[in-house]
Amino acid sequence: MDVSSLPISPSHRGKLISAGYSSLSSLSSLSPSRLALDLKISENEAVEILKVASVRSGQDKIESGSRALVNGAQTAWDMLHEEESSKCITTSCSNLDEILSGGIHCKEVTEIGGVPGIGKTQLGIQLAVNVQIPAEYGGLGGKAVYIDTEGSFMVERVLQIAEACAQDMLEYNTLLRRDSQACLVDKQPKSFLDNIFYFRVCTYTEQIAVINYLEKFLSEHKDVGVKVVIVDSITFHFRQDFEDMALRTRLLSGMALKLMKLAKKFNLAVVLLNQVTNKFVEGSFQLTLALGDSWAHAATNRIILYWNGNERHAFIDKSPSLPSASSPYTVTGRGIRNSTSNCKRVKLM
Amino acid sequence: MGPFLWREGKRNQKKGVYIKPETNFPIQRASSEMANKLISEMGLPKSIANVFSARNILTAKDALSLSEFELMELMDVGLEEVMAAVGHISEISCPPYQTALSLLEQRNHNEYLAGHLPTGLKGLDAALCGGIPFGVVTELVGPAGIGKTQFCLKLALLASLPTSHGGLGGRVIYIDVESKFSSRRIIEMGLSSFPEIFNMEGMAQQMAGRILVLQPESLSEFTESLQKIKVSLLQHDVKLLIIDSMTALASGEYGQGPPKLGWHISFIKSLAECCRIPVVVTNQVRSQVRDEASRYVFQGHDRADTLEDTSKVEYHLVAALGIHWAHAVSIRLVLESRSGKRLVKIAKSSISPSLGFFFRIDASGISFLNYEGEEMSGPEANSIHCQGQSGIINYDHEALQ
Numbered sequence: 001m002d003v004s005s006l007p008i009s010p011s012h013r014g015k016l017i018s019a020g021y022s023s024l025s026s027l028s029s030l031s032p033s034r035l036a037l038d039l040k041i042s043e044n045e046a047v048e049i050l051k052v053a054s055v056r057s058g059q060d061k062i063e064s065g066s067r068a069l070v071n072g073a074q075t076a077w078d079m080l081h082e083e084e085s086s087k088c089i090t091t092s093c094s095n096l097d098e099i100l101s102g103g104i105h106c107k108e109v110t111e112i113g114g115v116p117g118i119g120k121t122q123l124g125i126q127l128a129v130n131v132q133i134p135a136e137y138g139g140l141g142g143k144a145v146y147i148d149t150e151g152s153f154m155v156e157r158v159l160q161i162a163e164a165c166a167q168d169m170l171e172y173n174t175l176l177r178r179d180s181q182a183c184l185v186d187k188q189p190k191s192f193l194d195n196i197f198y199f200r201v202c203t204y205t206e207q208i209a210v211i212n213y214l215e216k217f218l219s220e221h222k223d224v225g226v227k228v229v230i231v232d233s234i235t236f237h238f239r240q241d242f243e244d245m246a247l248r249t250r251l252l253s254g255m256a257l258k259l260m261k262l263a264k265k266f267n268l269a270v271v272l273l274n275q276v277t278n279k280f281v282e283g284s285f286q287l288t289l290a291l292g293d294s295w296a297h298a299a300t301n302r303i304i305l306y307w308n309g310n311e312r313h314a315f316i317d318k319s320p321s322l323p324s325a326s327s328p329y330t331v332t333g334r335g336i337r338n339s340t341s342n343c344k345r346v347k348l349m
Numbered sequence: 350m351g352p353f354l355w356r357e358g359k360r361n362q363k364k365g366v367y368i369k370p371e372t373n374f375p376i377q378r379a380s381s382e383m384a385n386k387l388i389s390e391m392g393l394p395k396s397i398a399n400v401f402s403a404r405n406i407l408t409a410k411d412a413l414s415l416s417e418f419e420l421m422e423l424m425d426v427g428l429e430e431v432m433a434a435v436g437h438i439s440e441i442s443c444p445p446y447q448t449a450l451s452l453l454e455q456r457n458h459n460e461y462l463a464g465h466l467p468t469g470l471k472g473l474d475a476a477l478c479g480g481i482p483f484g485v486v487t488e489l490v491g492p493a494g495i496g497k498t499q500f501c502l503k504l505a506l507l508a509s510l511p512t513s514h515g516g517l518g519g520r521v522i523y524i525d526v527e528s529k530f531s532s533r534r535i536i537e538m539g540l541s542s543f544p545e546i547f548n549m550e551g552m553a554q555q556m557a558g559r560i561l562v563l564q565p566e567s568l569s570e571f572t573e574s575l576q577k578i579k580v581s582l583l584q585h586d587v588k589l590l591i592i593d594s595m596t597a598l599a600s601g602e603y604g605q606g607p608p609k610l611g612w613h614i615s616f617i618k619s620l621a622e623c624c625r626i627p628v629v630v631t632n633q634v635r636s637q638v639r640d641e642a643s644r645y646v647f648q649g650h651d652r653a654d655t656l657e658d659t660s661k662v663e664y665h666l667v668a669a670l671g672i673h674w675a676h677a678v679s680i681r682l683v684l685e686s687r688s689g690k691r692l693v694k695i696a697k698s699s700i701s702p703s704l705g706f707f708f709r710i711d712a713s714g715i716s717f718l719n720y721e722g723e724e725m726s727g728p729e730a731n732s733i734h735c736q737g738q739s740g741i742i743n744y745d746h747e748a749l750q
Contacts, residue, residue, distance in 0.1 A: 007428035009421065048427065116675040117697035117731065125699075128449075146449070151485060151622050152679050155453040156463075156478050157700045193450035200444055202619060205410040212413070212439030239673065240611040247414065254416055275676045287645045287672075306645060310726045315647060333702060 003027070006052055015039040016049070027053045087140050089131045089228060089269055091123065092165075092336045095327040096314050100303075103130075106140075106227065106269045109260050109298070111234075113274035113289035114305030119312060119331045120273045121152050123305070124230045126336045127271055128196050129161050131228040134187070137169055142227025142268070143195040145217075147210055149236040153198065162192035164334035197226070204237035204251070211255050218266050226268060229259070233273040235290045249294050256298035272299060311339055388412060391441050397434050400424045409442040466508055466589065466627045467515055469542075470708075472720040473693070476701040477680070481627040486618055486677065490632045490668045491684030492735045496691060496710050497631040498529045500684070501591045503714035504629055506535050506542075508589035509559040514543060519588030521560045522578055526571065526597045530562050542713035568598045575616055582624045590620065594631040596669040610670070614677045630678070634666040634733050666733040685734045695722075696730045703730035 002023060003016050019038045021027055027035070027050060036046035074082075088103035097103045104110050104127060114120055128146050133139025146153060166189045201207045218226055234255075242248050263270045279288040289296070289304065296302070302318040308328070315326040328339035385408050388401045404423050406412050412435065415423065420431045456464050465479030474480045481487050481504065489497045505523055510516025523530060539547040539556060547553050563578075565571040581587065599610055621628040668675060675681065681697035694705040704722030708715050 007421075009425045009427050011425045012427070052427070052429075115672065116678075117681065121699050145446075150677070151618055152699060153449075154482075154679075154699045155449055155456060158449050159453060160700070190450055193453055194448050196449040197446045198449050198452060199446045200622075202444070203410075205413050206442060206444055208413040209409065209439040209442040210444070212435060213443040216436065216440065233676075236676075237615075240615045242611075250416065251414065276672060278672065281646060304645060304647075306648065308648075310729065315645075317647065331702075 003053070006049075006056060008049055008052055012039070012041070012045070012049055015041065024053055024056060086267070087138075089127050089140060090133070090138075091329075092126055092130060093327075093329040093338050095338050096329050096336070099314070099316060099322065099325040099327045100301075101322055104228070104269045104271060105301075106267050107263050108300040109256065109263055109270040109272065110301040110303065111272045111274055111289070111299035112303045112305065113276055115276050115287065115307070118305045118307070119329075119336065120305060121154075121232055122157075122331050123336055124232045124271065124273055125153070125158050125161055127228055127269075128230055129158065129165050129192050129335070131269075132187070132192055132195050133165070133169070137172060140227045142225045143197065143221075145197045145199070145214070145226050145229045147199045147201055147207070147229070147231045149201045149207060149231065150233055151200070152232065153200075155193070158193060158196065159189060160333065161335040162189040165189075165192065195224075201237070204242075207231075207237055208251065208255060211258050214262055215258075215265075218262065218268075222266075226266065228269045228271060229262065230271045231259075231273065233275055235273075235275045239275065239290060245292075249292070252291060252295055253298060256295075260300075385410060386442060388438060391438060393434060393437060397424075397426065397430060400426060401434075409438050412438050413442070460625065461512065461517065464625065466504065466517055468504065469507060469515065470706070470715065470717050470720075472704070472706050472717060472722045473695075476695060476704050476722060477698065478700050481629060482680070483625045483627050484622050485679035486621055486628045486630055487680040487682065488630050488632055488678040489682050489684060490634065490696070491733065492634050492666060492686070495684040495686060495735075496708070496715065497684060498527075498593055499534075499710050499715055501593045501629060501631060502531070502535050503538060504589065505560050505591055506538050506556070506714070508627075509556050510543065510546070514546060517588035519559070519586045521589045521591065522582070522587055523560055523562045524571070524574065524590070524592045525562050525564050526592070526594055528564060529593065530564075532557055532560075535560065537712055538714040541711075565598070571598050572613070575613070575620070579620060579623075582620065582626065587624070588626055590626060590628045592617070592628070592630045594633055595674075596631075596633040599670060610674065614674060618677060632674070633669040634735075635669045637665060637667045666735055668733070681731075683731065683733055685732075687734050690718075692734075694725055694730050705730075 003021055004013060006013065006024075016022075016027075016039065021030075021035075021038075030050065032043050032046040032050055035041075035050065036043045039046065086106050088097075088100070088105050090097055090103040091100070112120055112123060124146070128144035131140055131142045131144050134141040166187050169187060199210050201210055214229065234252075238248055238252060259270045259272070262268065275290045276287050277290040278285045280286075281288075287306075289302070296318070299318075300320065301316065301322070304315045304317045306313055306315060308326075311328045312330060313326050313328050316322050316324055330337055330339045387407060388409065388411075389398055389407070391398075391409075393401070401407070401412065401424070406415070406420075406423070412420070417428065417431050417435055420435065421428055424431065460483065462479055464483040465474075465477070465481065466483070467474050467480035489500055491497050501523070505521045507515070508517045508519060508521045510518065512518040535557060536547070536553055539553060547556070563574050565574050578587075578590070582590065595610070595613075617628060617630070620626075668681075675697070678697065679699065680695070683694045683696045685692050685694070691708050691710070692705050693708055695701050695703055703725035705725050706720075706722050707718040709718060
């Protein structure tokens with residue numbers, strides 16, 4: 001193991017190498033004062049370096065000694081079990097759930113894009129409500145973080161959707177009670193609203209700051225169990241007045257990585273809403289999701305909402321585990337629901 | 350000594366700032382300035398704060414625009430310290446959160462009419478939960494002469510009315526880009542729809558005196574006046590901002606490629622939100638070859654069956670400002686004409702289904718022929734028809750004279 005891979009400042013690294021400490025083993029039996037003398041640095045700094053080095057070499061030993069071949073790795077078999085036991089957030093549209101194999105999955109980053117007015121924010125709000133459906137009703141009983149970059153979050157609408165959801169649960173309850181006398185938990189529409197943490201983000205700097213801060217926020221609120229993080233939209237601030245495209249790509253991919261990490265660490269679903277733009281392909285303009293080609297790699301799943309004739313459809317544009325398919329849905333007063341028309345429901349492509 | 354000590358201390362200090370429902374909007378205003386907050390004032394330990402300033406990384410924006418590894422290289426410190434510093438800067442720059450419930454309660458308690466400007470058009474108000482909402486941008490799109498300006502004039506009048514008559518009792522700023530504003534028409538609307546007020550001595554003067562009209566002549570002038578009104582919006586009890594239209598300015602610069610409205614879009618949105626007022630903006634239409642740029646690549650194969658009937662090159666109307674703009678507006682009302690009848694449709698709204706209402710323009714402004722909206726299916730809500738338009742234009746002249 002080489003000292004150049006240690007997470008220490010470049011100048012310290014340089015000093016270590018020029019003083020002849022090129023491998024971790026050469027540091028292992030060194031006293032701080034000796035190192036400080038050799039590198040002409042303060043003793044405190046030397047202690048820090050040795051600490052970092054010993055943590056790193058400790059890791060090395062575990063890796064080579066323990067049963068696991070690679071530290072932190074999981075076998076595909078274990079992952080399968082985990083996937084099967086993890087629940088998904090229903091979209092309230094069974095056709096859409098069907099093509100998504102149950103709904104929006106935890107531990108994944110799902111990007112949803114579409115033209116203005118197609119229902120992105122509606123779906124976002126629906127998920128923020130549905131994530132709270134208690135386990136007794138087959139839900140996750142979690143809470144939601146809603147990061148609003150556009151100002152399109154309408155509380156009146158959240159209340160409407162929450163009321164419909166509470167009503168559905170009540171109906172389900174009465175159906176169920178015929179068999180068992182168990183009285184299931186009632187949820188008041190307003191309690192749904194109490195479990196949505198709303199961040200209003202006004203600049204891209206704030207957007208980055210929130211995403212950096214989320215890790216701490218989620219650790220501090222571990223007991224409440226946030227199960228979905230919705231960013232509506234990931235695009236807005238990066239589309240306005242952003243001239244340095246290289247910087248934009250860098251910031252966006254950094255954000256995507258952090259979100260992916262959060263999804264895994266806290267076992268939650270991340271939903272990113274995206275806008276669309278026109279792109280010149282094969283001699284004509286076509287619609288495509290915004291933020292460019294390198295961003296297209298960022299999310300695990302990519303769903304495009306579009307108009308198919310007079311019907312709203314969702315299309316799975318990219319997913320490592322789901323087949324490419326499309327299904328109709330509608331936006332009703334009660335939220336996202338199945339399309340009422342009786343034509344073929346799910347189309348495999 | 351370690352970086353975690355000061356982080357803990359800082360967090361405790363900040364705790365009280367998290368939720369302050371009663372003063373929500375000043376916080377939001379302050380938070381938009383958070384990005385430019387100086388790192389030197391964030392309470393980082395002196396040693397690392399000095400390194401930031403030595404490397405000319407002065408604001409949160411500077412620091413967060415760099416990755417942790419770039420910062421490590423630039424600042425010549427270890428990863429752990431960089432992460433701690435970035436975490437601290439992020440936490441301070443992060444806007445405060447609140448729950449959706451506290452947001453709702455606050456809107457209901459603090460805002461007149463729960464934050465809506467009633468249009469007086471029954472069906473439309475019901476669909477929009479009370480009228481044109483505060484805090485967001487509402488757009489009116491339609492062909493020339495359809496009644497966009499009439500709509501704007503009516504809204505301006507309504508907002509200036511005393512609250513006892515369903516108005517907002519405040520000032521209105523009307524940015525009249527196309528020089529179409531008519532005081533005479535406003536007074537006429539007032540006289541015929543609220544005769545009890547407007548026939549009172551001096552009331553017409555008082556109402557019209559509340560409407561401030563700006564007529565910028567270029568995009569730069571417009572930009573300047575936008576920046577100026579930000580302050581007056583907050584100080585002078587302004588209850589409505591109207592921009593008629595956005596398109597005229599943008600198209601003035603069409604020669605040099607597509608208009609760059611990015612800044613304007615965010616600024617207008619933030620004006621609406623910071624001041625919690627409704628902002629109404631009009632947009633013109635242009636014609637486009639059917640199906641151009643309205644499909645995704647994966648829909649390509651569907652194209653074959655539509656291709657035949659489009660071979661004669663059919664044009665249809667679309668909103669002049671493109672999809673980028675359309676994403677930014679929260680409510681889009683399309684005004685169009687169908688076989689000589691005027692129709693207003695809710696084309697985009699997060700609270701209402703797509704409904705259409707037939708309307709006519711009369712002395713009192715705009716009135717609906719029926720209050721029960723017609724449900725619009727699919728993209729029909731977004732299409733802009735323009736049949737029998739010449740008749741409409743003539744009618745306009747009659748109405749105005």
